[in-house]
Amino acid sequence: MVGAGDEVSAAEREVVELCRELIAIDTSNYGDHSGPGERAAAEYVAEKLDEVGIEPTVYESHPGRSSVVARVPGEDSGRAPLLVHGHLDVVPADAADWTHDPFGGEIFDGCVWGRGAVDMKDMDAMVLAVMRQRMREGRRPPRDIVLAFLADEEAGGTWGARWLVDRHPELFADCSEAISEVGGFSVTVAENRRLYLVETAEKGIAWMRLIARGTAGHGSMTNGDNAVTELADAVARLGRHRFPIHLTKTVRTFLEEVCAEFGIEFDENDAEATVARLGSVASMLGATLRHTVNPTVLDGGYKANVIPGTATAQVDGRFLPGLEEEYFAEIDRLLGPNVSREFIHHLPSVETEFEGGIVSAMSESLLAEDPGAKAVPYCLSGGTDAKSFQSLGIRNYGFAPLRLPPELNFSGMFHGVDERVPVDGLRFGARVLDRFIGMS
Numbered sequence: 069m070v071g072a073g074d075e076v077s078a079a080e081r082e083v084v085e086l087c088r089e090l091i092a093i094d095t096s097n098y099g100d101h102s103g104p105g106e107r108a109a110a111e112y113v114a115e116k117l118d119e120v121g122i123e124p125t126v127y128e129s130h131p132g133r134s135s136v137v138a139r140v141p142g143e144d145s146g147r148a149p150l151l152v153h154g155h156l157d158v159v160p161a162d163a164a165d166w167t168h169d170p171f172g173g174e175i176f177d178g179c180v181w182g183r184g185a186v187d188m189k190d191m192d193a194m195v196l197a198v199m200r201q202r203m204r205e206g207r208r209p210p211r212d213i214v215l216a217f218l219a220d221e222e223a224g225g226t227w228g229a230r231w232l233v234d235r236h237p238e239l240f241a242d243c244s245e246a247i248s249e250v251g252g253f254s255v256t257v258a259e260n261r262r263l264y265l266v267e268t269a270e271k272g273i274a275w276m277r278l279i280a281r282g283t284a285g286h287g288s289m290t291n292g293d294n295a296v297t298e299l300a301d302a303v304a305r306l307g308r309h310r311f312p313i314h315l316t317k318t319v320r321t322f323l324e325e326v327c328a329e330f331g332i333e334f335d336e337n338d339a340e341a342t343v344a345r346l347g348s349v350a351s352m353l354g355a356t357l358r359h360t361v362n363p364t365v366l367d368g369g370y371k372a373n374v375i376p377g378t379a380t381a382q383v384d385g386r387f388l389p390g391l392e393e394e395y396f397a398e399i400d401r402l403l404g405p406n407v408s409r410e411f412i413h414h415l416p417s418v419e420t421e422f423e424g425g426i427v428s429a430m431s432e433s434l435l436a437e438d439p440g441a442k443a444v445p446y447c448l449s450g451g452t453d454a455k456s457f458q459s460l461g462i463r464n465y466g467f468a469p470l471r472l473p474p475e476l477n478f479s480g481m482f483h484g485v486d487e488r489v490p491v492d493g494l495r496f497g498a499r500v501l502d503r504f505i506g507m508s
């Protein structure tokens with residue numbers, strides 16, 4: 069969508085092609101090294117950067133698992149650089165479930181279709197398109213920009229962001245702020261009014277294994293110390309538990325903004341009703357009102373007449389920023405004395421302030437392209453590579469600008485079937501991102 073009198077920029081023309089070509093490179097991440105890896109996509113990105121005079125370095129953490137990092141000099145290299153990162157991997161897709169080939173990158177009904185269209189080859193393409201145009205036109209950003217196109221985000225970043233932060237922290241150490249997924253997308257609240265949700269917080273992740281130990285024995289005899297029974301009780305207690313609503317700073321600000329938008333009184337006790345007003349993104353936002361824990365795997369025993377000595381389960385726990393200790397205290401209380409837990413995966417929560425020059429740049433760049441825009445902070449219930457960069461003291465923002473039509477179920481696109489991104493949204497994103505980089 070181009071406003072009257074505007075010309076279509078090179079970035080706007082190129083972003084769609086770049087997105088389609090990136091989608092066509094299958095980078096499915098199965099959580100181990102069995103997938104195709106990110107190398108082909110990394111080489112593609114490196115070539116696109118190299119073409120315009122940006123010097124990329126490709127890092128390979130494991131054969132085929134590649135990331136690309138480059139530094140673009142700005143007008144004032146004395147300022148702390150801005151990190152702009154995106155992941156190159158995608159979650160797998162089963163073509164049988166899709167209307168169009170998930171690795172086709174084809175355009176239907178005004179959208180680019182395919183795995184990664186919103187998570188997050190769209191943003192990768194925007195960053196490439198905008199930086200390529202800036203380099204061609206000799207428009208330097210105000211400060212240095214560190215570009216990172218990363219492997220393995222979908223499996224926690226072990227072979228991507230985490231690996232780079234551990235092995236090559238000097239690449240990012242002087243960056244003060246970072247932008248990436250999952251934010252900057254619009255939620256329509258009225259015909260000419262859209263909230264753009266900027267991610268400023270993420271819940272922490274605690275995937276846990278629960279272990280119940282008891283007395284093994286014959287299934288025909290009495291047994292007051294049955295591991296399967298203990299485990300089943302504990303799993304049921306966790307699964308049925310509903311943590312109370314606890315509004316973190318980010319979520320409170322978000323809800324206040326939403327209430328102001330709808331002209332309703334902010335009522336802390338009515339947080340769920342407020343979130344429900346936001347339509348299809350409500351399921352994503354509802355999970356940020358409280359801690360959660362969901363049982364996911366059960367395992368115990370091997371024969372109907374043998375009582376096993378141990379039984380195990382797995383649960384997916386997510387805790388709110390700043391409330392980790394309280395969370396685990398409650399989990400332990402629910403588990404009781406006979407069931408222990410260990411981490412399968414434990415990643416911190418993230419939270420930063422929604423203020424300062426970088427936030428003004430987001431608001432202004434959105435407003436310049438959408439007069440009905442209002443940027444608001446929100447908390448993501450999932451996790452991203454921001455968790456790794458936070459450990460270097462970098463302030464993280466989810467800002468991958470996309471103007472979306474109201475009818476698109478955007479949160480359902482993430483890891484979903486028929487993932488797609490509007491062509492207009494991509495072009496809008498490229499325009500906003502270019503303005504943002506010019507102001508940041």
Ligand SMILES: [Zn+2]
Nearest residue numbers: 187188221249
């Ligand atoms: Zn993602």
